[in-house]
Amino acid sequence: GENVEQHPSTLSVQEGDSAVIKCTYSDSASNYFPWYKQELGKRPQLIIDIRSNVGEKKDQRIAVTLNKTAKHFSLHITETQPEDSAVYFCAASNWRGFGNEKLTFGTGTRLTIIP
Amino acid sequence: DAGVIQSPRHEVTEMGQEVTLRCKPISGHDYLFWYRQTMMRGLELLIYFNNNVPIDDSGMPEDRFSAKMPNASFSTLKIQPSEPRDSAVYFCASSLAGTSGRDEQFFGPGTRLTVL
Numbered sequence: 001g002e003n004v005e006q007h008p009s010t011l012s013v014q015e016g017d018s019a020v021i022k023c024t025y026s027d028s029a030s031n032y033f034p035w036y037k038q039e040l041g042k043r044p045q046l047i048i049d050i051r052s053n054v055g056e057k058k059d060q061r062i063a064v065t066l067n068k069t070a071k072h073f074s075l076h077i078t079e080t081q082p083e084d085s086a087v088y089f090c091a092a093s094n095w096r097g098f099g100n101e102k103l104t105f106g107t108g109t110r111l112t113i114i115p
Numbered sequence: 116d117a118g119v120i121q122s123p124r125h126e127v128t129e130m131g132q133e134v135t136l137r138c139k140p141i142s143g144h145d146y147l148f149w150y151r152q153t154m155m156r157g158l159e160l161l162i163y164f165n166n167n168v169p170i171d172d173s174g175m176p177e178d179r180f181s182a183k184m185p186n187a188s189f190s191t192l193k194i195q196p197s198e199p200r201d202s203a204v205y206f207c208a209s210s211l212a213g214t215s216g217r218d219e220q221f222f223g224p225g226t227r228l229t230v231l
Contacts, residue, residue: 032218043206043222044158089158095218102148102171103220105158 002027004092006106014114019080021109023090024072032095033066033073034103038087047088048075051095077111085113119223121207127229133195136226139188140209148220149182149192150206158206164190165212197230204228 003026013019025033034049050057050064050073057064061080066073077084087110091103120139128134140147148163162172167184175182179198184190194201204227208220 034219043224045222046219049219102160102163104160107157 002030002092002094002104004090004104004106006090006109008109009107010110010112012112012114013080015080015082017080019077019084019111021075021088021090021111022072023074023092023106024070025092025104026071027092027094028068028071029094030092032093032101033064034091035062035064035075036089036091036105038089038108040086044089080113082113082115085111087111119207119209119221121205121223121226123226124224125227125229127231128197129231130198131196132230133193134197134201134228134230136192136194136205136207136228138190138192138207138223140190140207141211141221142188144209144211144221145187146210146212146220147184147190148208148210149190150208150222151203152206152225153203161192194228197228199230202228202230 006023031052035047036044037047038044048059048062048064050066052068055066061078063076087108089108090106093101093103095101122137145166149161150158152158161174162182163170164184180194182192204225206225207223210220
């Protein structure tokens with residue numbers, strides 16, 4: 001089955017700086033890579049996702065890059081703000097085009113933005 | 116829509132007791148997922164359903180765990196008998212099958228289970 005590794009497990013950055021979280025996956029058939037954000041005591045929520053037919057996707061201050069050859073993908077947050085403090089999870093699945101398939105999650109990165 | 120609804124939000128029980136967690140997915144969604152979250156193991160998929168049919172239960176830890184989805188608007192996760200190591204936050208999530216765009220899973224607020 002799929003195995004997703006995520007690094008680092010904790011990350012502290014100064015407000016305004018950039019944060020990068022990296023994930024690797026094992027199953028070359030995986031083609032869908034979402035990122036979820038979980039604030040303290042709250043539920044995980046999707047913030048961005050990418051499919052294997054693109055190498056990069058941006059949404060305002062967040063971006064995700066994918067390297068299929070190396071089987072890794074990364075989340076980039078620029079101009080970090082205090083509200084970015086949360087736990088971020090990467091995930092991978094083999095999306096076959098007709099429905100949702102199970103996600104394998106990474107172990108999470110606790111991001112702390114220092115004011 | 117109210118989103119995914121879970122009950123109870125908190126459950127404290129004693130070892131050996133039966134525990135039933137409940138979930139109401141978003142209306143119209145045809146996938147339902149049960150996850151368990153702990154500090155040690157992160158977010159683990161236990162089981163998921165498509166159109167009320169269990170598709171993959173390989174994440175269910177052992178026979179003490181069972182899940183049902185009798186109709187499109189209700190699912191249960193039962194633990195019998197419960198053990199202290201079952202203490203965790205249990206999330207239910209639902210999604211709508213799509214051929215393009217985001218296959219977003221919408222999570223419920225979770226049930227925090229404590230087994231003494």
